[in-house]
Amino acid sequence: MPIPMSSPDITEAEIAAVHQVLQTNQLSIGPQIVAFEQAMARYIGTPHAVGVNSGTSGLHLCCIATGARDGDLVITTPFSFIASANSILYERAIPIFVDVDPVTGNIDPNLVAEAVTDLMRGGAAATRWLPRHHGSIGTLKAIMPVHAFGQPADMDPINAVAAEYGLWVIEDACEAIGATYKGRKAGTLGDAAVFAFYPNKQMTTGEGGMIVTHHDDWAALFRSLRNQGRDVFDAWLNHTRLGYNYRLDELSAALGVTQLQRIEELIARRAQVAAWYHEQLADLELIERPQLRPYTTHMSWFVYVVRILPPADRNKVMQRLATAGIPSRPYFTPIHLQPFYRERFGYERGDFPVTEQLGDRSLALPFSSVMREEQVAEVVHHLRAALR
Ligand SMILES: Cc1ncc(COP(=O)(O)O)c(C=O)c1O
Numbered sequence: 001m002p003i004p005m006s007s008p009d010i011t012e013a014e015i016a017a018v019h020q021v022l023q024t025n026q027l028s029i030g031p032q033i034v035a036f037e038q039a040m041a042r043y044i045g046t047p048h049a050v051g052v053n054s055g056t057s058g059l060h061l062c063c064i065a066t067g068a069r070d071g072d073l074v075i076t077t078p079f080s081f082i083a084s085a086n087s088i089l090y091e092r093a094i095p096i097f098v099d100v101d102p103v104t105g106n107i108d109p110n111l112v113a114e115a116v117t118d119l120m121r122g123g124a125a126a127t128r129w130l131p132r133h134h135g136s137i138g139t140l141k142a143i144m145p146v147h148a149f150g151q152p153a154d155m156d157p158i159n160a161v162a163a164e165y166g167l168w169v170i171e172d173a174c175e176a177i178g179a180t181y182k183g184r185k186a187g188t189l190g191d192a193a194v195f196a197f198y199p200n201k202q203m204t205t206g207e208g209g210m211i212v213t214h215h216d217d218w219a220a221l222f223r224s225l226r227n228q229g230r231d232v233f234d235a236w237l238n239h240t241r242l243g244y245n246y247r248l249d250e251l252s253a254a255l256g257v258t259q260l261q262r263i264e265e266l267i268a269r270r271a272q273v274a275a276w277y278h279e280q281l282a283d284l285e286l287i288e289r290p291q292l293r294p295y296t297t298h299m300s301w302f303v304y305v306v307r308i309l310p311p312a313d314r315n316k317v318m319q320r321l322a323t324a325g326i327p328s329r330p331y332f333t334p335i336h337l338q339p340f341y342r343e344r345f346g347y348e349r350g351d352f353p354v355t356e357q358l359g360d361r362s363l364a365l366p367f368s369s370v371m372r373e374e375q376v377a378e379v380v381h382h383l384r385a386a387l388r
Pocket of ligand 1: 175
């Protein structure tokens with residue numbers, strides 16, 4: 001059996017839960033989404049959780065809540081999955097990229113503070129942070145750090161600068177359910193946070209996402225926006241605002257309820273697989289293994305990403321692995337170097353050097369909670385050969 005890049009962890013309990021929903025006549029807007037949201041709010045420790053049909057739609061709704069619109073600015077990281085920056089563009093706001101910490105790949109809080117100060121000052125100081133091509137510039141509204149690979153961004157200094165200048169903080173926690181920062185759960189560290197449940201994630205609903213927040217008015221806004229702008233669930237013809245169909249269906253929510261009951265087990269299994277990799281890769285000189293910052297009190301392993309060091313070439317290693325039947329991915333490809341971002345904003349190689357170096361060297365290895373020790377050994381065996 002080939003080793004897959006990722007794999008959902010589905011048991012009889014999940015199958016039974018989905019089967020049960022299929023035997024009812026309520027496949028959307030029913031009891032499962034309510035149960036899923038309540039369980040998630042309890043697990044994360046926020047008063048509100050609002051289910052949506054993807055992490056991307058959750059981030060979009062958070063951007064709407066910040067009030068960021070045409071030409072307004074939102075500070076975020078170029079070392080992420082493209083959805084984090086795209087969610088800002090959906091409101092025609094401008095993502096302001098800030099380079100990352102070379103250890104974690106998460107947004108650098110010192111650079112965030114510099115960017116905020118300069119952008120608030122305006123004029124020449126601000127220009128340094130703007131993309132080459134941009135239309136008219138509005139106001140700096142928010143900061144969106146991403147907890148990349150399941151390791152929290154350094155949130156305290158980010159929140160401090162946000163508080164000083166009255167900015168919102170949105171956590172892109174799509175990869176980090178269950179992670180803790182200085183003992184506090186990802187999802188409780190900003191004004192709102194979003195988790196994602198695509199099948200490669202720590203837990204899955206097929207497609208799906210969840211927004212958590214401590215703001216009552218934001219939770220009400222999210223419920224309305226996900227449901228075509230209705231303020232009341234059963235007022236079918238009364239649409240208060242421009243909304244979307246971002247609803248999470250009952251089948252996905254039932255899957256989510258069951259996966260969330262198993263979340264500690266799912267996260268622990270992934271930690272075990274990461275530990276096997278860590279141990280078996282220890283003697284490979286051209287491999288740098290993932291590193292955790294001391295403030296990461298609990299890592300929630302989403303992917304296992306190594307760095308391939310020179311003189312080895314990441315792309316060649318990836319090709320050799322593929323020839324041996326082992327999948328791997330360059331993760332992440334920097335957002336500012338994606339064709340659409342280059343064309344629209346005029347970004348070039350050299351703009352965010354730390355991100356680019358990580359983008360050139362990073363390689364995600366096959367990883368899931370159902371991976372066995374001998375499969376890890378097989379990947380490491382071929383990686384060793386590929387590096388020779
Ligand atoms: C960092 C990050 N942000 C956003 C998303 C978007 O989530 P989704 O694929 O559920 O829309 C993902 C997941 O793929 C992600 O990894």
